[in-house]
Amino acid sequence: MKGYHLGELEELVLLIVGILDQEAYGVSVAEEIKNQIGRKVNISAIHTVLNRLEEKGFVKSHMGGATEERGGRRKRLFSLSASGRAAINEVKLVRNRLYDQLPPLALDFSNG
Amino acid sequence: MDKKRNYYPPRLADRFLEFYCLPERLEQIQGDAYEIFYMDLEERGLAYARFRFIFHVFSFFKWSNIGFSKFMHLKNNNGVMIRSYFKIGWRNILKQKGTTFISVFGLSCAVGCCIVAYLFIANIWFKGLNQPNKDEIYQLVYTTEEVEGPVTYGTVAEPVAELIPDNLNKVKNHTKVLMEFPLLIQDNESYYERSLYVEPSYMEMFQYRMEFGYPGALRETDQVILTHQLSEKLFGDINPIGQELSLVINGEEKLYKVGGVLQDLKDMDMFNFELLVNIESHPYRTTDIPLKDAWSNELWTFIQVGEGAEIDQLESELDVFTQIQNEINPDKPYTKMGLIAYSDIIYNVGKIERGVRDFLGIGPQILLGTIGLFILLLAVFNYINLSVLMASKRLKEIGVRKVIGSKRSQLVFQFLSENLLVCFFAIFLGCLLAGFIFLPGFNDIASKNLQIDLFRDKKIWIFLGAMLLIVTLITGLYPATYLSSFKPIRILKGNQKIGSKSVFTSVLLSFQFILAIISMVAAIAFVQTNHINSNRDWGYSSADKIIVNVPDSKDYVPLRNKLSALSSVIEVSGSQDYVGNWIGEKEVEMGDEKYSINFLSAESNYPELLDLELREGRMFNPDLITDTQESLLVNQTFLDQFGLEFPLDQTVTIDSADYHVIGVVEDFHTTFFKNAIEPMAIRASSDSVFNYLTLKMNPGSAESSMETVKKIWHETVQLGLFEGKLQTEVFENEIADVNGVSKLISFSATLSVILALLGLFGLVSLNMTAHIKDYCIRKVFGANIEDLSKKLLKRYVIIWGIAAVIGSVFSVFFISSFLDSFFAFHSGVGIIPLGFALFILLAVVMTTVASQIWKVIKANPAVILKSE
Incomplete structure (x- = not known):
């Protein structure tokens, strides 16, 4: 299996970037993770992951959207690339395939 | 939103982030950090937000983010920027030749003085440390x-x-x-x-x-x-x-x-x-x-x-x-x-x-150090005042640079680089001044052999480097930070007033005046004391006497006989020490008390030969045997100090022999005026051999007979060094020393007055240039010279007054103790030195202001008011 190696956080961030569509940048990704999953992730960790994903070619980015809160600084906005979407699909497929192979819970009794 | 304007993330942390972060990552990282800061600020308050910001800055401190952007960034155009700073600085210096001259001249004189002081002090403290094996x-x-x-x-x-x-x-x-x-x-x-x-x-x-x-x-x-x-x-x-x-x-x-x-x-x-x-x-x-x-x-x-x-x-x-x-x-x-x-x-x-070095001479070190410091302070204040004033012509430059986006630090650097140029010249010139003018003069005065040894002495380089750095920073920091703090909008609107009348300038100017007053008072008081002392009565007649040393006791009698035979010699007397030199000390006992006094044994005719003035009692009588065995002459201090009256009702015991005091002579100076007159006793000794012979010569023949005396001396004494001298010359070394110090102080006083004058001149003339229209308008409306001078003079006279009060108080305290260290006899700081110093300074102020008033008088209001 030719690899889309994704770490757990990488996978999560990749999904969130996909969900946020055009509006994904460091702070919004962290917020979304907090809202959706209730998990607090350090902003610097998110930056690291986003950078790594970009290196792997799963996301692409452009600068834009300066706001006053940021002192007039622009955001780096991320969006899914084609290979990023393929990676998500791949990961989902793998997960599903693996899940399907789980033996049903009922069989446990016979072995007991 | 209000909150957001008022609060900012911690600056230091922010700077740190800017410092380490890769430039291409900085914008997003900093932006995110700010955004979170304001979110936290709204949710949890300032302290928490700040804490989180700092926490984030550190959590971003990762290898992939670190680029030390500032250094990388600067490297590209550092050289260009620095070259530009110096180029602009150089042009400015050329543009302001007059003030630059004042600054450079003052600073280089100061540096010259400091180099001399440094060399003198270093010569004492670093003596011998050039030895390569010194640590072993x-x-x-x-x-x-x-x-x-x-x-x-x-x-x-x-x-x-x-x-x-x-x-x-x-x-x-x-x-x-x-x-x-x-x-x-x-x-x-x-x-x-x-x-x-x-x-x-x-x-x-x-x-x-x-x-x-x-x-x-x-x-x-x-x-x-x-x-x-x-x-x-x-x-x-x-x-x-x-x-x-x-x-x-x-x-x-x-x-x-x-x-x-x-x-x-x-x-x-x-x-x-x-x-x-x-x-x-x-x-x-x-x-x-x-x-x-x-x-x-x-x-x-x-x-x-x-x-x-x-x-x-x-x-x-x-x-x-x-x-x-x-x-x-x-x-x-x-x-x-x-x-x-x-x-x-x-x-x-x-x-x-009994060590190798037993004497440090702290006094002269302090004196020279103080002089160096005084002059340096004067020059530095001149420079600070002038550079703040000069910058008033460059306000627009500051404004434009700020608007275009130069940071405050860059402006500070611009000013500092100009200072560096000026200081560099000053130090260069200072070295030349010190090497070719000050040091030779000083060596002459102090009989030293100081030299600037740029090739072997590493410490002089350290000193000059430190000097460059310190002077640059001291002179540069205040003007640079002050000028770069202006708001561009006010400058460009023309609202910015630059402080020609600022308190700071006045304080510096008064300080300069005070320094000038103190150094003038010191010089005048010293010269005055010196003058009084040169006319001081020595307490005896020094004319027509020659003192001759006798190195070997066996030569004493032949030498005495031969010298007495000279036709120009009236009388000869031997003595153990001679008046005009240190006299040996002895312990005397009177009753149960013990005192230490100067004790001189001499032939019985010595006091009369020396023309000591008898006050009470009688001189020795050579024919009385008791006089040569148990009689003493004492000076007036002897009685005063021990609370005695003549005739004494007790005997004086010296070396367990009893003596009667038969007479009292007026006080006379055995040593230079540096030392007070000590209680002294003269004994007519029966010994027939002494260390010195004093010859009383025919009036006016002492100097001309010196050669003959020397010849006879050499004929009689086989091995030895002829140390004959005139009684009038016994204080020659001390007088030369004191004259040297007097020259040194007068020089430094002159220099400090010149520097104060230059500084004042610069200030007044710049002020005048800035306000010439003001004066011309007054003139047009009929103000006469008196009004104009009053207006210009008022401020400087007030400063002079303040300086006069403070300076006088300081001088009275310090200069008196300064004189004490040189003379036991001095007139103190009286009206004459104070009056003179204050008058000279006032005259300087008046003349400077008058020269500027003259400018206004000569000016044609029409021309000046027309021009824009």
């Missing part, structure tokens, strides 16, 4: 219990040196050093020269550059090594190797050959000497002396330790010597022996008796 050399010392507690001596018993190789480990070299003042005879001229008797290893431990010959010359016992100065004095410019000279110690004459000449030591050697002699040739060495006497002879002993030597170890090994000494000389036991590092010798001055 140690001096042997010992401590002993005395009445007043433990005392440490810098000398040790002579035989210790011989025992060093057997008893101390890891000692490479050792030498004895004995200082003597033998009589040096060469080509029928004789001199007393400071000589070091050393072992040949001395030349290996201490290294000197040789002008002629080689350092090993001392291995021959009949060779000596001369200093450059002595060689020049004796032989002139020729190579003196092989020339002969002889040294006399205790009447024993020894012949030596010159084996080498050292290059000029420039006063930078630890030891002061004129020639080096092998100690084997010292007369004491040849005679066999008892063991106990040998151990009582003490001299300096130095060792050079080898590698890996432990000083603690060595010090404990020294105990062997302590034991030997205490066995041989039980009546004078050592408590402990120790080592003093060569480079620490200077810090032990005063703690060690």
Whole structure:
């Protein structure tokens, strides 16, 4: 299996970037993770992951959207690339395939 | 939103982020950090938000984010920027020639003075530290219990040196050093020269550059090594190797050959000497002396330790010597022996008796340091004032640069780089001034041999570098930060007022005036005191008298007879010491009290010959036997100090013999006015041999007879140095010293007045240029000269007044104690010095202002008001 190696956080961030569509940048990704999953992730960790994903070619980015809160600084906005979407699909497929192979819970009794 | 405007993330952390972050990541990272900060601020408050911000800054401090962008960034255009700073600075300097001249001139004078002061002080503290082996050399010392507690001596018993190789480990070299003042005879001229008797290893431990010959010359016992100065004095410019000279110690004459000449030591050697002699040739060495006497002879002993030597170890090994000494000389036991590092010798001055250096001369150091500091402060204040004022012409530049986006730090750097240029010139010129004008003058006054040795002396480079840095920062920081703090919008609108009338300028100006007043008062008071003292009555008549030394007692009688036979000599008298020199001290007893007094024994005609003025009683009568045995003459201070009345109802006991006081003379100065008059007693001694002869000559013939006296002296005395002098010249050295100091102070006072004048002139003229329209309008409306001058003068006269009050108070306190250190007799800081100083300063202020008023008077209002 030719690899889309994704770490757990990488996978999560990749999904969130996909969900946020055009509006994904460091702070919004962290917020979304907090809202959706209730998990607090350090902003610097998110930056690291986003950078790594970009290196792997799963996301692409452009600068834009300066706001006053940021002192007039622009955001780096991320969006899914084609290979990023393929990676998500791949990961989902793998997960599903693996899940399907789980033996049903009922069989446990016979072995007991 | 309000909250957001008022609060910002912690600046330091933000700076740190900017400092380390990769430039291409900085924007997103910083933006996110800010955004979170404001979110936190709204949710949880300021403290939490700040804490989180700092936390985030550190959590971003990861390898992938670190780029030290600032350095990388700067590297690209650093050179260009710095070049631009200096280019603009250079143009500015050229544009403002007048003020730049004032600044550079003032600063370079100050730097020159500071260099002289530094060299003088360094010459004392860094003496001898150019020796390459300085860290390996140690001096042997010992401590002993005395009445007043433990005392440490810098000398040790002579035989210790011989025992060093057997008893101390890891000692490479050792030498004895004995200082003597033998009589040096060469080509029928004789001199007393400071000589070091050393072992040949001395030349290996201490290294000197040789002008002629080689350092090993001392291995021959009949060779000596001369200093450059002595060689020049004796032989002139020729190579003196092989020339002969002889040294006399205790009447024993020894012949030596010159084996080498050292290059000029420039006063930078630890030891002061004129020639080096092998100690084997010292007369004491040849005679066999008892063991106990040998151990009582003490001299300096130095060792050079080898590698890996432990000083603690060595010090404990020294105990062997302590034991030997205490066995041989039980009546004078050592408590402990120790080592003093060569480079620490200077810090032990005063703690060690009979050391190599026993005198620091703190006074002159303070004097010179203060002068240097005064002048430097004056020049620095000038510069600060002028550069703030000059910048008023550059306000637009500051505004435009700020709008275009230069940071404050860049503006500060711009100003500092201009300062650096000016200071660099000033230091360069200061070196030239010091080297060619100040130092030669100072060396002349202080009979020193100071030089700027840029090639060998590393410390002078450190000093100059430090000077450049410090002066640049001091002069630059205030103007730079002040000027760069202006808001561009105010500058460009034309609202920014620059402080020509600012308090700061006034404070600096008053400070300058105060310094000028103090230095003027010092100079005037000193000159005044000097003048009064030169006319002071010495208490006796010094005219027509010659003093002649008698080195050997066997020559006394023949010399006295021959001199009395001279036709121009009226009378001859012998004395143990002579008036005009230090007089020996003795302890006297009166009743149960003991006092220390000056005690002079002389022939009975000495007081009359010297024309001492009798106050009460009578002089000695040579015909009375009692007068030559048990009579004393005392001076008035003797009575005053001990609360006595003449005639005394008690006898005076000196050396357990009783004396009657038969007369009282008026006080007279036996030493220079630096010292107060001490109680003194003169005894008419029955001894027939004295150290000095005083000749009373026919009026007006003293000077012309000097040659004859000298000739007779040389005919009579075989070995010795003729030290004859006129009684009028006994204070010559002291007077020369005091005149030197007086010149020094007058010079510095003149310089400080000139600097204050220049500074004032710069200020007033810049002020005038800035407000010339104001004055012209007044003129047009009919203001006369008086009104105009009043307006301009008012501020400076007020500053003068303040400075006058403060300066006078300071002068009265400080200058009096300053004079005290030079004279026991002075007039203090009276009306004359204060009045003069204040008047001169006022005159300076008036003239400066008048010169500017003249400008207004001459100006044509029409032309000036038309121009824009």
